[in-house]
Amino acid sequence: MPDVSKMKKPDVKLVLLGDMNVGKTSLLHRYMERKFKDTISTVGGAFFLKQWGPYHISIWDTAGREQFHGLGSMYCRGAAAVILTYDVTNWQSLAELEERFLSLTDTANHDCIYALVGNKADLTDPKAHLCQDSGVLPEDRRTECEEERTEPQVLSTCPTPPASPASLSGLLLHKQVAREDAVALYGRILRYKGLDEKSSLPADKMCFETSAKTGYNVDALFETLFDLVLPSILRKRHEDQASPTVDLEDCREGSGKRVRASCC
Amino acid sequence: MEVDPHQDREAQAAKVSGPPAESDPPADTLATSLCLLGNHMFPDPVATNACTSINSSEPASLQPSDVSAEDPGPDARPPPDLGAESVTQDSDCQSDAPAHPAGRGTEDAGGAQSDSGEFVVTMLAKAKLEEQGIGVKGRSSPLLEAGIPEPPSFTSHRDEDVTADSWRRHRKHVFVLSEAGKPIYSRYGSEEALSSTMGVMMALVSFVQSGDNIIRSVYSEEHTVVFLQKGPLVLVCVSNSRQSEQQLRGELLYVYYQIVSMLTQASISRIFEHKKNYDLRRLLAGSEKILDGLLNLVDSDPSFLLAAVHCLPLASSLRDSLSQILQKAITPNLVFSILIAKNQLLTIVQEKTVIEDARLAPADVHLLLNLIGASSAFQAGEIWTPICLPLFNPDCYFYAYISYLDPPECTVCLLLLSTDKEAFYAVAECKRKIEEAMVAQNSLSLIAKAQSYSVSQVGVSDLRHFMYKPFDVPDNHRQLTQFTSPEMEAPYSSEEEKMRLLDLYRYMHSRIHSTSRPLKLIYHVAERETLLAWVTSKFELYTCFSPLVTKTCAITAITKLLRWIKKEEDRLFIRYPPKYSTTPNPSKSSKSSRSDQQDATDNGFLSLL
Known part of the structure; x- marks a missing residue:
């Protein structure tokens, strides 16, 4: 692929992954446009550029449908951050992350950071209804639905209307994915990537529960990630200047340079 | 060149051309196969159970016998679009009836074609009833269900009650199923609710197949059921739009191609080779809108009819x-x-x-x-x-x-x-x-200033609308087939009227392209307009005039129209599609491909992919 010089060359790449209908497009739309609207199923992947201070951050909003699975690794190539999204009212959407999407991230940067995001928190959590970007994680409702979580059969009783106004009236849905499950998955992701849990970002920081509908935690998610990928931008610029400085993290990974070449 | 001055003559001709006796046997065969099918598919207890259980919850109106009785009711209005010709249309259908080899028609020849057709419709309805008892419980897998939760905005018409009259009255149903009988797509109503209806369709297909034959269509008074088998997929259209079988099959082909455009033919065959009862909706989930949109477009945009x-x-x-x-x-x-x-x-x-x-x-x-x-x-x-x-x-x-x-x-x-x-x-x-x-x-x-044109710009009074499709001439053979057509204006401004005009065009198109008796020129006096369709080696033209136009007037108008199009063709068509060269591989030079153009068509290009 020819390396084309762009007016706005993106400095860093961020990818949204997750099963269909978990709300990836809505999350991004909430963050970029500050509003929630009915979206329709994404086709392929949609590319956005976001100005973050002096930096250009490119964001890939991918389709969750199996149909587009083949392109997933292309979207992830050279990514500095991957947002793995699931639906808190749908246990299967968390399981899919591990089964279907984790392997796509093999093409991401070796120092890529991973965020686990449970969207649609407004459907299960009264706090997420109102608080806009409070950043406070709900503590109270976590445990009560623990026992249900391994039984996907109960899903049929759950209508999951993501855009339904009914949820505003206080009609709460069953939360199928507890935060602990996400934290556990985060640990497994690190192990899959061969990363050391101690030197990686803590699960507490990287597991989010959000609501694209109310905006709950959405800004916190994106801004935390942008802040975290800044070192990656700086390092990249550094490398571009062909600095002889040895990067400790690169050494640890060993095969660090392999995925770096092809993408912007 | 043949001119049909009046619909009576046309009617006569159509009747003459359709040998009535020969078109019956396939229908009988079908009827018989359906009976057999009934026995195979619904062993008595099951069938009865299904019906009775429904009867108890919703009385009378859902009995299968009522289904056929009801059908003529709401639909009985004479096809509004065809003016005086509704009768002709029917006999036409018969003459175009499925061309099965007649050898199999040995059964008793009592049943008229329309009966057997109605029977199919009844059978399909019956299957639908059975659905309510079984289909809902028999969901494929809860896991799958969870994987594809459909938000309500996608599903409005998918929530339709498939037992309701309104469902049955839709102008055109389209179903896609796999060879294993698994539902893949339905234009109206959810696929789950229709799984046994589709089962019956598949049974029809495989029954006829077992006799080394292919089912193509079933005709009833109100409905035409058209089947299309493409690889591991079976597409079925149930229409009361009075379109020709050929046209409906063409539309099914578009549906098939749209599915291929999303998955490729190779991967569809690979999937079903691997697993015969694969649920293709897993891969098409989220794409229903694209198929819905296609079917709406097929109904409202003549591009599909004209393949231009x-x-x-x-x-x-x-x-x-x-x-x-x-x-x-x-x-x-x-x-x-x-x-x-x-x-x-x-x-x-x-x-x-x-x-x-x-x-x-x-x-x-x-x-x-x-x-x-x-x-x-x-x-x-x-x-x-x-x-x-x-x-x-x-x-x-x-x-x-x-x-x-x-x-x-x-x-x-x-x-x-x-x-x-x-x-x-x-x-x-x-x-x-x-x-x-x-x-x-x-x-x-x-x-932004560019827009379609008004027919008034042509400057021919009495001309209300037209569609003109020039054919490839040798020197621009490699061009895209195009057609031109003005905006539809009054009296064709409402959706209903637009559809009515399109239906008239579809009818003219079906006569021009009839397999049994193609026509070159049709002068058709309908109730509220007069149409003239004309096909030559250079173009295909459909025109619509006000009802009081005379034949001479219409011919003069067409001459003027053709002259106008010639004058405007640079604006109306993409004349010389430009090219560029981006292929980095010099071995694939244009010279080498020119030398063996025939077999290089795809293979040469595949190497690029």
């Missing part, structure tokens, strides 16, 4: 300058650059070696236009997605870059097709170049 592309009329100088902009913004492996405005083609530029080996088929352009029109998902960001052009190559993907050039209005859309999966950033760079050039030339505001 309608481009937006544009001053040739502007079109040329747009083409040049596209021509200059290239990158390796880019093969098509397409500019679309208001869902119509503005211009299309093709890679040199591609255009030499194969041209883009109108159907592929239709599918692309539908994909873009059916989904607002393209209105944000820059899209990069795999897409297959089934008529170009059903087994390979192109990678499509799709972006609107005028957000937030989103009327002008750029579509760039590459063979390189990884080329997104390079192709996106082409878009920036195109955008810059268009800003420099103020192209967007010029495009």
Whole structure:
């Protein structure tokens, strides 16, 4: 692929992954446009550029449908951050992350950071209804639905209307994915990537529960990630200047340079 | 050239041409097969159970016997579109009836064709009833269910009650199922609720297949049921639109191609070879809208009927300058650059070696236009997605870059097709170049002014509307087939009236393209207008006049119209689709492909993919 010089060359790449209908497009739309609207199923992947201070951050909003699975690794190539999204009212959407999407991230940067995001928190959590970007994680409702979580059969009783106004009236849905499950998955992701849990970002920081509908935690998610990928931008610029400085993290990974070449 | 001055003569002719006796046996065979089927499929206890259980919950109206009795009720209105010819139409259908070898028709010849057809409809309805008892419980797997939760906005017409009269009254149903009888798509109602209806359809298909035969269609008084088998998929259309079987089959083919455009033929066959009862909806989930959109477009846009592309009329100088902009913004492996405005083609530029080996088929352009029109998902960001052009190559993907050039209005859309999966950033760079050039030339505001034309511009009184499709002439053989047509204006401004005119055109089209008795020229006096359709070696033309026009007047008008089109053709059509060369591989030079054009058609190009 020819390396084309762009007016706005993106400095860093961020990818949204997750099963269909978990709300990836809505999350991004909430963050970029500050509003929630009915979206329709994404086709392929949609590319956005976001100005973050002096930096250009490119964001890939991918389709969750199996149909587009083949392109997933292309979207992830050279990514500095991957947002793995699931639906808190749908246990299967968390399981899919591990089964279907984790392997796509093999093409991401070796120092890529991973965020686990449970969207649609407004459907299960009264706090997420109102608080806009409070950043406070709900503590109270976590445990009560623990026992249900391994039984996907109960899903049929759950209508999951993501855009339904009914949820505003206080009609709460069953939360199928507890935060602990996400934290556990985060640990497994690190192990899959061969990363050391101690030197990686803590699960507490990287597991989010959000609501694209109310905006709950959405800004916190994106801004935390942008802040975290800044070192990656700086390092990249550094490398571009062909600095002889040895990067400790690169050494640890060993095969660090392999995925770096092809993408912007 | 044959002129049919009056519908009576036409009717007569049609009756003469349709040998009534020969068209019966297949129908009987079918009827018999259905009876057998009934026994195979619904062993008595089950069938009875299903019916009775429903009867108890919803009395009388749901009894199968009522279904056939009801059907004529709401639908009995004479086909409004065909004026005095409704009777002719019926006899026509018979003459076009499925051409099964007559050898199998040994059973008692009592049943009239329409009876057996009605029986099919009844059977289908019965299966639907059974559904309510079994189908809902028998969901494939809860896991799967969870994987594809459908938000309500997608499903409005999918929630339809498939036992309701309103469901049965839809003008045109389309079903797609796998050879294992698994539902894949239904235009109305959810596939789950229809799984046993589709089971019956599959049983029909396989029963006829077991006799080394292929089921093609079933006719009843009200409905035409058309079957199309493509690889491991079975497509079924149940229509009361009075369209010809040929036309309906053509529409099913578009549905098939749209599915192929999303998955490729190769992967569909591979999937079903691997697992016969695979649920293809897993892969198509989220794409229902695209199929829905296609079927709506097929009903409302004559491009599909004519198998030609309608481009937006544009001053040739502007079109040329747009083409040049596209021509200059290239990158390796880019093969098509397409500019679309208001869902119509503005211009299309093709890679040199591609255009030499194969041209883009109108159907592929239709599918692309539908994909873009059916989904607002393209209105944000820059899209990069795999897409297959089934008529170009059903087994390979192109990678499509799709972006609107005028957000937030989103009327002008750029579509760039590459063979390189990884080329997104390079192709996106082409878009920036195109955008810059268009800003420099103020192209967007010029495009915004472009619009379709009014029939009054032709200056022929009494002419209300027309569709003109020139045929390929040898020197532009490699061109895209196009047609031109003015806006539909009063009295065809309401949706109903538009549809009525289109139905008349469809009828004329079916007569012109009838397999048993094609016509070259039809002068058709309908109730509220007069139509004239004419096909020659150079063009195909459909015109609509006010009802009081005389034949001489109409002929003169057509002469004037043809002269006007000739004068305007630079504006109405894309005359010389430009080319560019982006193939980096010198071994694939145009010379080598020219020497053996025949067999290189696809193979040569495959090496690029």
